[in-house]
Amino acid sequence: MASHHSLLSSAAIVTTFSICLLYSLSITAEAVNGGFSVDLIHRDSPLSPFYDPSETPSQRVANALRRSITRVNHFMPTSSSLSPNELPRSEIVAVRGEYLMKYSIGTPPVPVLGVADTGSDLIWLQCEPCTNCYNQTDPLFDPVESKTYRNVSCSASECQSLRGTSCNSLSSSSSCKYSASYGDNSYSQGDLAFDTLTLESTASVPVSLRNIVVGCGHNNAGTFNNKGSGIVGFGRGKASLVSQLGSSIGGKFSYCLVPTTSQGKNSSKLSFGRDAVVSGPGVVSTGLGPKGPDTNFYFLTLEAMSVGNKRLEFDDSSPFGDSEGNIVIDSGTTLTLFPEDFYSRFEAAVAEEIDLERVDDPNQVLSLCYKSVSDDIGAPNITAHFKDADVKLNPVNTFLRVSEELICFAFLASERLYIFGNVAQLNFLVGYDTEANTVSFKPTDCTNL
Numbered sequence: 001m002a003s004h005h006s007l008l009s010s011a012a013i014v015t016t017f018s019i020c021l022l023y024s025l026s027i028t029a030e031a032v033n034g035g036f037s038v039d040l041i042h043r044d045s046p047l048s049p050f051y052d053p054s055e056t057p058s059q060r061v062a063n064a065l066r067r068s069i070t071r072v073n074h075f076m077p078t079s080s081s082l083s084p085n086e087l088p089r090s091e092i093v094a095v096r097g098e099y100l101m102k103y104s105i106g107t108p109p110v111p112v113l114g115v116a117d118t119g120s121d122l123i124w125l126q127c128e129p130c131t132n133c134y135n136q137t138d139p140l141f142d143p144v145e146s147k148t149y150r151n152v153s154c155s156a157s158e159c160q161s162l163r164g165t166s167c168n169s170l171s172s173s174s175s176c177k178y179s180a181s182y183g184d185n186s187y188s189q190g191d192l193a194f195d196t197l198t199l200e201s202t203a204s205v206p207v208s209l210r211n212i213v214v215g216c217g218h219n220n221a222g223t224f225n226n227k228g229s230g231i232v233g234f235g236r237g238k239a240s241l242v243s244q245l246g247s248s249i250g251g252k253f254s255y256c257l258v259p260t261t262s263q264g265k266n267s268s269k270l271s272f273g274r275d276a277v278v279s280g281p282g283v284v285s286t287g288l289g290p291k292g293p294d295t296n297f298y299f300l301t302l303e304a305m306s307v308g309n310k311r312l313e314f315d316d317s318s319p320f321g322d323s324e325g326n327i328v329i330d331s332g333t334t335l336t337l338f339p340e341d342f343y344s345r346f347e348a349a350v351a352e353e354i355d356l357e358r359v360d361d362p363n364q365v366l367s368l369c370y371k372s373v374s375d376d377i378g379a380p381n382i383t384a385h386f387k388d389a390d391v392k393l394n395p396v397n398t399f400l401r402v403s404e405e406l407i408c409f410a411f412l413a414s415e416r417l418y419i420f421g422n423v424a425q426l427n428f429l430v431g432y433d434t435e436a437n438t439v440s441f442k443p444t445d446c447t448n449l
Contacts, residue, residue, distance in 0.1 A: 035249070035273030036201035101232050104198040105214065106146030113138070114232045118331050119297055121237030122162075122180055123197070124188050124215030125230035131219045135226045143193065143216055151175040152192040158213050159192060162239050178215045186222020188230065190215055197241075212244055236434065237296040243434075249273035251435035255331060256446035259396050259426050266447040278431030278440040284389035285440040288432075289325020298432065299325025300420065300439060301387040307349040308380040314342055316418065326418060329439060331430075333421035335366075335400075336411045343413035350398075350409065353380035361408055366400075368409035375399070377407060384424070391441050397424045 101116040105125065112125050126133050128142040143149040152159050152175065154167035159176035166177050176192040197212040217230060224230075233240040234253075242253055254276035257268045289299030301324060302314045316326055316339045338346060347368050351358070356370045356377055370377055375395060382398050384391040400410040400423055410423040429444040 035271065035275030035277075036199075036207050037269055037271040037275045100228065103232070105141055106143070106195050107148040108146075109196070109198045110141050110146075111138075112141060112230070113228045114230045115228055116232040116234055116241075118234040119328075120180075120231060121233035121235045121240040121243070121296055122164075122178065122215050123212065123230075123232050123239070123241060124178070124180065124190070124217050126220055127190060127216035127218055129218060133217070133220050134222065134224050136229055137226050138229065141216070141229070143191075143195075146195055148194075148196045148210070149216075150194050152194060152213065158194075158239075162192070162237075165192060180215070186224065187220065188215060188217040189219040190217040192216075209245065212241075213239055235296045236291050236298065240296075242432075245272060249276070250433075252276040252431065252433050254278055254429060254431035256429045256444055256449050257331070257422055257426050258446040260401075268446060269449045276431055278429050278442050280442065283440055283442045284386075284391060285438045286386040286389035287324070288434070288437040288439060297328045298330070298439065300327055300329050301325055302327045302384065302418075302420070303387055304385040305346055306381075306383040306385065307346070308353060310349050311385070312342065312345055312349065314338075314385075316342065327420050328418065329420045329425075329430075331422050331425065333419045334410075334423055335419075336421045336424045337414035337417060337419045338411060339418060340413040340415060343411065346411065347409065350380060350382070354378055359406065361402065361406070363402065365412075366402065366408035367412060369402070370407055371405055372407050373405055375401065375407065384420070389441065391428070392443075393424060394427065394443075396426050 100113055102111060102113045104111050114123075114125060126136055126140050128140045128144070130140055133140065154160075154174040154176050156176065159165050159167065162178070164179050166179070167174050177190070178192045179187065179189045181187040193214055193216050194211045195214055197209045197214070199207045199209070201207055215230075220230075234242050237243060242249075242251075249272040252274075253270065253272050255268060255270045258266045286300055289301065304311050304313045306312070314326070351368060354370065354377055356372060359369050359371045361367070361369045377399065379395050379399060382393045384393060398410055399407050401407050410421070425441075427444060427446050429440075429442040429446070429449075431440040431442075432438075433440070
């Protein structure tokens with residue numbers, strides 16, 4: 001029923017996980033080992049520098065759908081239009097984040113606003129001298145001014161183990177170059193370097209992370225917002241922020257995303273280390289699928305979805321061919337994407353339980369919509385059955401208000417990829433443990449954290 005526009009829809013509904021953190025000056029190692037938390041601020045919150053007070057809520061939803069046109073290329077990358085004579089490149093995504101991350105880099109620390117992405121790895125920002133940079137409101141970072149900045153040598157393991165790096169020679173004096181390209185032909189190229197990255201925690205204890213590998217971009221172009229500079233990767237690859245924190249956080253991080261209606265009043269939370277442990281009554285845990293050589297995403301195994309008492313088996317394998325894991329959990333994807341055949345059965349089972357007249361989505365993206373000023377439309381109970389973990393969804397996880405009079409199903413068909421998106425994760429404390437290879441879910445009122 002939805003397959004006639006599923007490819008367009010899957011390319012249009014995805015938004016990227018990014019986080020707004022406040023910049024700080026220094027830390028102690030104990031702050032990292034003991035765990036710490038930071039605030040997450042949605043890009044459409046009044047606290048966000050991207051906030052446009054002239055937009056209506058329905059315009060913000062429509063804009064979020066349009067911003068995500070190229071997100072699908074992140075998971076199923078396409079070839080780049082860059083010249084084959086240029087540096088090697090690793091395919092990642094052009095991000096238009098739903099959350100923003102502000103951190104500081106260097107000594108003395110310089111504040112940088114980046115996009116944090118759970119689906120990519122490298123941390124990079126625009127740097128002086130700039131051969132070719134997209135327009136940026138804030139001054140570019142000048143590595144010459146940082147006392148802790150140093151280039152990564154070609155002989156260093158950090159250079160040799162990362163995709164998209166290159167060197168003129170293998171001599172220890174030669175510096176490592178990186179190149180990252182994006183599904184919409186955006187790209188960043190520059191020097192791979194070590195520097196100090198600083199965050200401020202919600203406990204007001206500044207956290208300074210020394211010798212973090214970052215990309216200092218001197219040649220960058222694409223669809224990036226001029227109020228930001230680059231990306232902060234939260235993926236499973238060696239260069240991501242989570243991986244570089246490593247044993248200091250025990251491989252643990254978690255987040256709790258507040259519903260859209262509360263984003264102007266409450267911030268979401270991102271936690272690391274001990275503060276990221278998800279435990280207590282109601283917690284369910286499922287295993288992470290293995291990392292592939294070319295896929296550093298967080299894969300889960302979805303076995304079925306229940307609509308009321310009707311269980312629908314989800315028997316699709318991963319589009320990446322992994323032996324374990326068939327769906328990506330991604331905090332940056334707005335909706336949840338299912339295979340076309342499965343989605344058709346799933347949508348039909350939900351529609352059968354709702355006694356309202358269906359209407360069309362004016363954005364021509366979402367498939368199952370109803371005209372209702374009330375959020376209570378008599379929607380059935382829906383449960384996601386992951387391996388060893390049943391996650392019972394609430395109405396806030398299953399329907400998305402796109403205007404004052406229109407509410408739509410927060411799931412969609414996809415021909416190429418399957419993703420458990422962030423609407424389905426609202427008001428859950430979601431914890432990742434990359435050492436135990438698990439993801440845990442705990443029903444939580446995220447506005448009270």
